[in-house]
Amino acid sequence: xxxVTQTPKHLITATxxxxxxxxxxxxxxxxxxxxxxxxxxxxxxxxQYYNGEERAKGNILERFSAQxxxxxxxxxxxxxxxxxDSALYFCASSVDGGQLYEQYFGPGTRLTVT
Amino acid sequence: TxxxxxxxxxxxxxxxxxxxxxxxxSSVFSSLQWYRQEPGEGPVLLVTVVTGGEVKKLKRxxxxxxxxxxxxxxxxxxxxxxxxxxxxxxxxDDKIIFGKGTRLHILP
Numbered sequence: 001x002x003x004v005t006q007t008p009k010h011l012i013t014a015t016x017x018x019x020x021x022x023x024x025x026x027x028x029x030x031x032x033x034x035x036x037x038x039x040x041x042x043x044x045x046x047x048q049y050y051n052g053e054e055r056a057k058g059n060i061l062e063r064f065s066a067q068x069x070x071x072x073x074x075x076x077x078x079x080x081x082x083x084x085d086s087a088l089y090f091c092a093s094s095v096d097g098g099q100l101y102e103q104y105f106g107p108g109t110r111l112t113v114t
Numbered sequence: 115t116x117x118x119x120x121x122x123x124x125x126x127x128x129x130x131x132x133x134x135x136x137x138x139x140s141s142v143f144s145s146l147q148w149y150r151q152e153p154g155e156g157p158v159l160l161v162t163v164v165t166g167g168e169v170k171k172l173k174r175x176x177x178x179x180x181x182x183x184x185x186x187x188x189x190x191x192x193x194x195x196x197x198x199x200x201x202x203x204x205x206x207d208d209k210i211i212f213g214k215g216t217r218l219h220i221l222p
Contacts, residue, residue: 002156033210042214043157043202056208090156105156 004106006091012112018079021109025072025093032074034066038087049074081113116141118203118213126219130192135216137203138185146186148177151200193220
């Protein structure tokens, strides 16, 4: 158990809908990262927050947005969902925002868009 | 754009054999990390290599960072079924990138 929690574990929804994925980082970790993993693209970095502020942005679509709240939990919002958005979404946390700091990954949310 | 290419994509070997998987790039990285991911779970960090030429050992796993800091290798000695999983390398400064991984299957 990494100490990072993600909810829900599974999510099935239809095209055009909007969903929210939630992540609670490990106690004491200030940085949260979101990743998308699909079979063909591998693990893709989406976005990073550090202590409530956006720190780095990766391949995140404009239909997707995220935020980190004062209690440090984070939410990833996916809207106007398409079939291609079906993937595993992972959240990770680290003590600091630097790349050398170990990232602890949550168990992921499996999103299926039908 | 920084890219990390991992090879081979798939590897299936018998228990007890040795193996090496590779992570290559045309770009220089300040550090590289190796993760292992098991089905249905998130990746778990195995090691971070920072210095060119650095060698780190984790039990039967040996990690090496290339002298030019553009590549890394993971060598497993006497592979065991518990080594089965997806091995990912990752690096980057402000934006972290992952290779697509080597899917390793150790046959008992």
